[in-house]
Amino acid sequence: MTSPARTIVQKYGGTSVGSVERIQAVAERVLALRSAGHRVVVVLSAMSGETNRLEELGRNISPRPAGREMDVLLSSGEQVTVALLSMALIDKGIQARSYLGDQVCIRTDGNFGRARIESIDTDQLTGDLEAGITPVIAGFQGVDRDGNLNTLGRGGSDTTAVAIAAALGADECQICTDVDGVYTADPRIVDGARRLEQITFEEMLELASLGSKVLHPRSVEFAGKYKVPLRVLSSFEEGPGTLITIEKTTMEQPIVSGIAYARDEAKITMSGVPDVPGVASKILGPIGSAPIEVDMIVQNTGADGLTDFTFTVKRNDYENALTILEKVREQLGARDLSGDNKIAKVSVVGVGMRSHAGVATRLFDALAAENINIQMIATSEIKISVVVNEKYLELAVRCAHDEFDLGTEVVEEERIS
């Protein structure tokens, strides 16, 4: 035991507990942490595929299943995995106890299917940890003030883990998944993509929102708010993963941390729109009510008192959005409605950008050198996104990865264990 005893919350996703063998492997990993003297709390998802199976059962019963009952149905999946892992741990000589959401008072706000956690009573968990017991908690679920089961929606189990880590003041919340960390770019596209040793919450949030599917933005936001050190690591291989923190501890801050991308985007342009106050909400209002999620929005004002208005949506909302907007176009007397559903978004993310001018220029030049036309641009303090023709997606990602030298090796720190 080289490192001091720490309190660690470990969350394992559906793939990591998808079979008896994998549950046994998870038990071995928990055993290793316990043997090293750490206090461990485990949070689990349902077995991979189970939540979908249950959801389908519900939809076979009713085209619009009652929300309260859907949550009762869906939360049965985690009940199975927490019981099985607890059995496996006990079998290996570790004291363990499973808990459902209501058994550790994970109080939620009563919004079925997308509840938010309001509070967690840590008395039971603290008592267990002091007594050398490993609590194994069902993720994704809570109970509202009226005693109804609630589920947390997408990214729910990650959020449970972060909330428990925050409530316990844990030293680290580890999200154990099927990738071994956060990469500078998708390794399937960029050969030289490199696992990041560290990344800030803000960067991770941008990466997560921009289609890097390692963590759900909600759990990252939650961890950032409560300053819970978050680590993404593999459930299957040893390795330090990627630590997500408030400030990087590395000496030199890289300008850019990673390149994210999103496929399956579409853009819609309404051109020749009379440029009067309130026109944006007249266009986007009906889209939001559909409800269709809008991502990038760009408006150019022309000299003739007319404006062009462009925004992006998910590709499978494209046809629906066009139908809605054709009516809006007539009402507004706009000239034209057009669109393109063969686009992709590529984003360069990094907190270092804040203090470095010229990142945008470097990106645009690099893309131009490859003859990639930029269709839209959007920027934030730590991110630049461009929309390009879908066929250039991979090329644009590799090009940006090279431009900012993201493939360069850094020395790795020692892994906690």
Place this chain on the structure above:
Amino acid sequence: MTSPARTIVQKYGGTSVGSVERIQAVAERVLALRSAGHRVVVVLSAMSGETNRLEELGRNISPRPAGREMDVLLSSGEQVTVALLSMALIDKGIQARSYLGDQVCIRTDGNFGRARIESIDTDQLTGDLEAGITPVIAGFQGVDRDGNLNTLGRGGSDTTAVAIAAALGADECQICTDVDGVYTADPRIVDGARRLEQITFEEMLELASLGSKVLHPRSVEFAGKYKVPLRVLSSFEEGPGTLITIEKTTMEQPIVSGIAYARDEAKITMSGVPDVPGVASKILGPIGSAPIEVDMIVQNTGADGLTDFTFTVKRNDYENALTILEKVREQLGARDLSGDNKIAKVSVVGVGMRSHAGVATRLFDALAAENINIQMIATSEIKISVVVNEKYLELAVRCAHDEFDLGTEVVEEERIS
């Protein structure tokens, strides 16, 4: 609406909720009762096969899974069915709400895997019924004083239904299953077997214990204790089923109500045992500790100060019992140990027996007329059991059924609805 509004607890077993289609069919049945103005509480089992599947998962994780965790695992099955039925009911315009054991405070005694119900808080259920809501309750589960989930073991969902009916003072507890009632004998053996209109708790208890698998003895005992009128009826067909009550309302009490049987029995005889006080417990003590369940026990005292001791066990305990008893035989200095694992038990059950002498004689004569040798006899106030060679089982059942005229038709009463 011809009959007055009643409060009815309906329990559906695993086969009755084994698919989306069957759950929809159950919803239709509940709708019919509700439309007739009745207040309905539904209790459900898990989908058929689900409890076995979960149990196997648990045993694949650990050869001796922790009891607390096994109960968490197993109780997830009912969570799925109550959610699905509630959705189906809501979809049909019926107000419904699912409840897990802890949500209606089904307080159990903490014995994992075989808990007993201590109390049920009916506030929520009474409020729901008054508000026109149909509660749909997970059977087979409760929660102990420390907040642990408990399962009730075999016959658990029937027991939940009876307990809820008792706590609510319901007018009737209906056990909806894959048979349409309790029969005078197994219809697969006796062509003329007839569904009983009514039967007493005591008779049902004897029939249930004696291998008629319609109801678990535990739920019958519970219903008798709390005087809950219990009705067994088909989940799939219309029909009045069989009402189980304290006293039959039919004018004339039949002497015998039904013929039960048990296959898979075995008998063991220790002969030439010194006939001294305490010898029975020396023989049966080690059997009970094994633990092996003993059914009939017969002891004959001979003139030479020696006695023959015979008892029956389940057939799959036979070899084990013989091994244990060989040591006992040596210790006691008994002459011989022998056995027969090709026997069956046939029982004649009826409360009318109490006041009618000669039932035993009629049975013995009838069997003798068919040349069926009786190997053992045991009697209670309302039951006579005989052990015969297994090959005579069907013949003996038919013979007894004929002797007591059980195939005779009776006029049926109108069904409640």
